Amino acid sequence: MNPQLKGVEKIEGTHIFNLEASAKALRLNRFLHGLTIPHNRTLFKANPEAALDKADLSAQERRMVRELDWAALIRYGASFFCLEKLGRVKGVSNPEMVAGFRGESLEEFLKTRNVPGAR
Amino acid sequence: MARIIGGIGTSHVPTIGAAYDRKKQSDPDWAPLFKGYEPVKAWLDGKKPDVLVFFYNDHATTFFFDHYPTFALGVSAEYPIADEGSGPRPVPPLKGHPALARHMADSLVNDEFDISVWQDLPIDHGVHSPLTMFWPPSPGWPGKIVPIEINVLQHPIPTPARCWKLGRAVRRALLSYPEDLKVVIVGTGGLSHQMNGERAGFNNEKWDMKFLDLIARDPKKLTAMRHADYIRLGGTEGAEEIMWLAMRGALSPRARKIHQNYYLPMTTAMAVALFEEPATGSESKDARS
Numbered sequence: 044m045n046p047q048l049k050g051v052e053k054i055e056g057t058h059i060f061n062l063e064a065s066a067k068a069l070r071l072n073r074f075l076h077g078l079t080i081p082h083n084r085t086l087f088k089a090n091p092e093a094a095l096d097k098a099d100l101s102a103q104e105r106r107m108v109r110e111l112d113w114a115a116l117i118r119y120g121a122s123f124f125c126l127e128k129l130g131r132v133k134g135v136s137n138p139e140m141v142a143g144f145r146g147e148s149l150e151e152f153l154k155t156r157n158v159p160g161a162r
Numbered sequence: 163m164a165r166i167i168g169g170i171g172t173s174h175v176p177t178i179g180a181a182y183d184r185k186k187q188s189d190p191d192w193a194p195l196f197k198g199y200e201p202v203k204a205w206l207d208g209k210k211p212d213v214l215v216f217f218y219n220d221h222a223t224t225f226f227f228d229h230y231p232t233f234a235l236g237v238s239a240e241y242p243i244a245d246e247g248s249g250p251r252p253v254p255p256l257k258g259h260p261a262l263a264r265h266m267a268d269s270l271v272n273d274e275f276d277i278s279v280w281q282d283l284p285i286d287h288g289v290h291s292p293l294t295m296f297w298p299p300s301p302g303w304p305g306k307i308v309p310i311e312i313n314v315l316q317h318p319i320p321t322p323a324r325c326w327k328l329g330r331a332v333r334r335a336l337l338s339y340p341e342d343l344k345v346v347i348v349g350t351g352g353l354s355h356q357m358n359g360e361r362a363g364f365n366n367e368k369w370d371m372k373f374l375d376l377i378a379r380d381p382k383k384l385t386a387m388r389h390a391d392y393i394r395l396g397g398t399e400g401a402e403e404i405m406w407l408a409m410r411g412a413l414s415p416r417a418r419k420i421h422q423n424y425y426l427p428m429t430t431a432m433a434v435a436l437f438e439e440p441a442t443g444s445e446s447k448d449a450r451s
Contacts, residue, residue: 045318047389054394056360061317065227076226079245123357123399124221124315127176131247137177137357141429144362152363158427161191162177 060122068120074098074108075125078132087132111135113143138162164262164339167209167346169413169437170202171377171406172292174218174350175430176246179291182298183251195432198423199295202436205421206297206304211344213259214297214307215332216289217325217408218350219314221246223286230316233328234278235270236285236309237263244284254299256285259306262339266308269335275328277310285309292350292434314351314402322392323385325404329411336412349409351402355430358398363429369395370424370431373403377435378419381410399430406435416440 051059058064065072077083077098087094095105107116111133116126123140130140142152153159178195186192223244225231238258243250270277289309297304310332313319320328329347336345353370356362373396376383384407392401410417421436 045389047319047321048317048393049388049390051390051393054361056362057356057393057398058358059317059393059398060315060358065316069227072222072227076222078247079223081245081249084247117358122222122227122315124223127221128247138428141357141362144358145360155363156428158191161427 058117060120064120065122068122070098071100071104071108071116071119072122072125074100075121075128078128084132111143113140114146117144136162164213164336164341164343164345166333166336166412166414167211167344167439168205169347169349169409169417170296171349171409171433171435171437172295173352173430173432173434174288174291175432176287176291177428178432179251179287179294182294183253191427195423195425195427196295198425198434201421202296202434203298205436205438206346209344209346210304211346212305213262213343213345214293214305214348215336215345215412216307216309216348216350217312217329217405218288218309218348219402219405220288220311221286222315224280224283225311227316230313231278231280231311232313232320233275234280234311235263235267236281236283236311237267237279238281238283241307241309242284243290244286246286250284251290253290253294254302256290256293257303257306259308261341262343263308265339266332266335269338270331273331273334275331280311288350292348295434310408312405312408314404317389319389319401320404321389322387322404322407325408326381326385326411329408329413332408333412347409347412349406351405352396352400353403353431353433354396354400356397356399357429361397364397365426365429365431366395366397366400367426367431370426370433374422374424374433374435377406377410378437381407410437413437414439
């Protein structure tokens, strides 16, 4: 147990990206990180199933990526910063991903923000 | 010897860089952000530093979890702008200062701060999203940078107190560099935000204001806090504030905060604070504290 994080488990709706999550989701995060390389993006856009095959993702991982199930991906252990790469490739903004984590639509989430146009 | 003339704490939200690239200066949704950086830009234009030393975090762009460095110093002459999934930003490659960076590596390691060293790798928005607000290219960059990456992504991340000590060690490294250089220290990240779970979108304006006060007036209070405190008060990604502590640690106790701006339009509290060192004084004495 990391003493710096003692008590963090009491904070609801929060996922800590630690070494356990990192090990569990390493293959998935590697695939997401790989989207920073143009030829990987080209393949993923043209033939997503071939890209998922190449990354050797599990059926569960493929479903979450295919459906852009942001809440499930983050629960599974994906790093938000790797998910951002998928967001950029799919044209999904960060506020839309955050709405997904909260189980809200983008419109619902924007209503809770000070300047909904700033995105 | 190199002189530290001031420091900047700033958020590094990617949309800050995107707002600059899309020329949103007069868009009412973005104008308060640009306005808040104007005094920082004017100060840098007047002081003309040679080098900006950046404490920043990578976002699983340059580095991946197969080997994620806790602290890593860039020693390149040039850093490409990283592709983060939609191609690199349309700004020139960043210019490094390899001679200073190599000296810093020597100094840090001999000071028992065994930092990783990297070169020939691109840099993501952790450095350049705020950089274009206060040191934009026209068409070349006004000066050089030395980047120091800090892991704030994968726990265990370095403690707040350790980041402060890194700042002190970087100060000693800079003050022992023989060439007369003017240096400004930058710490990026924060303030309150959370990018995961049902708590995503969490902000805490009251805590952000307290942080902006303490970072200037009583930073030791901030180094005594644990990550769990930062996460509770400022969200999981609010823990990025430890990079401001490295910046503050590299300044002298006499540095004064001369400007700050706070803007919370969407998911992340976007803040900037400018610190100025007194014009004269025995800086080497401060380096030992």
